[in-house]
Amino acid sequence: MSLKIEAEIKIDSEPCVAAWDKKLFIGTEDGSIKSFDQDLNLVSSWPAHAVQIFAVAAGNGSVYSASNDGGVRVWSADGQKIVELTTAGPDVGVLRVFGKAVYVGDEGGNVLVFEDNAEKARYNVLEEVKDLEFSPPYMFTVRDLNVTITEIKPEESKSRFVTRHTMEGRAPLQMAGKRLLCTARGGNNLRLHDASVDSSFKLLHDVKVSDMILTSLVVNGDYAWTGGWDGCVRRWKIAEDRLEAAGEVNLGACVNALQSTDANRAYAVLAGGRIVYLKVL
Structure with missing residues (x-):
């Protein structure tokens, strides 16, 4: 099975991060956000920050962006600013949408939970948050050495949490149903875990997925995409x-981000301004 380049475009500014919510949203080095339809036709573009965007997320019709110029900015899908969320102060590197909630992770170890653009809870996991996942009641956070599994209940407490487990891992990481995927410390391998406290989050499989450092991981259904x-x-x-190999393609440039719309389609955001739409043959 192989992967085919269905469409490709090039933009002027380096694309850094990506999100999907019926459109593809790309955060760039010059601080702008660009949205594209599924065929990579440009839909809209707007200046979101004065400098490079560190994180972008999309869900429920809104787009969220963060840089080092303070706060998290909330936009409509066509670029109208809705509000700016006040954060804990350190630079935000992770934005994730889970249901109606937005989770914000920063380099100071803070994780803030917002719902309806109002802060709902705040936790501190004591180390920089480079990626995070949430599978109620467990929050998974990671930097470079360990994945920390924290039990949280935002509906009951705005700050109280219990650390349930730690294990080897680094960013990126993703939930896959009842499984957790995270990168091994060396940066080349992907580790598949049972995402259950009953099994102590047992390691099920460890496989090499990249000849160099893994930067990007996205899961859709029963398939994971890596770059x-x-x-x-x-x-x-x-x-x-x-994990079983199910297709690959060499795009010839560092993969900065990946997004997938279904098990057979993905978008790769590449160094040098390229954005590539991939399909399974």
């Missing part, structure tokens, strides 16, 4: 307790 410094995008089938 990294080696310029290769690879697709993996999550077959219960192991």
Whole structure:
């Protein structure tokens, strides 16, 4: 099985981060956000920040962006500013939408939870948050060495949490149903875990997915897509307790971000301004 380039475009500014919510939203080095339809036709573009965007997320018709110029900015899908969310102060590197809630992770170890653009809860996991996932009641946060699993209940407490487990891992990481995928410390391998406290989050499989550092990981259904410094995008089938190769393509440039719209389609954001739409043959 192989991956085919369905469409490709090039933009003037380096694309850094990406999000999907019926459109593809790209945050760039010059601080702008650009949105595209599924065929990579430009829909809209707007100046969101004065400098490079560190994180972008989209969901429920809104777009969220963060840089080092303070706060998290909330936009409509066509670029109208709605509000700016007040954060804890350190630079925000992670924005994730889970249902109606937006989770904000920063380099000071803070995780803030917003709902309806109002702060609902705030936790501190004691180290920089480079990526996070949430599978109620567990929040998974990671930097470079360990994944920390924290039990949180935002509906009951705005600050109280219990650390349930720590294990080897680094960013990026993603939930896949009852499984957790995270990068091994060396940066080349992907680790598949049972996402259950009953099994102590047992390691099920460890497989090499990149010849160089892995930068990007996205899960859609039973498939994971990976990309990294080696310029290769690879697709993996999550077959219960192991990962099976299910297609790859060498795009010839560092993969800065990945997004997937279904199990057979993905978008790769590449160094040098390229954005590539991939399909399974």
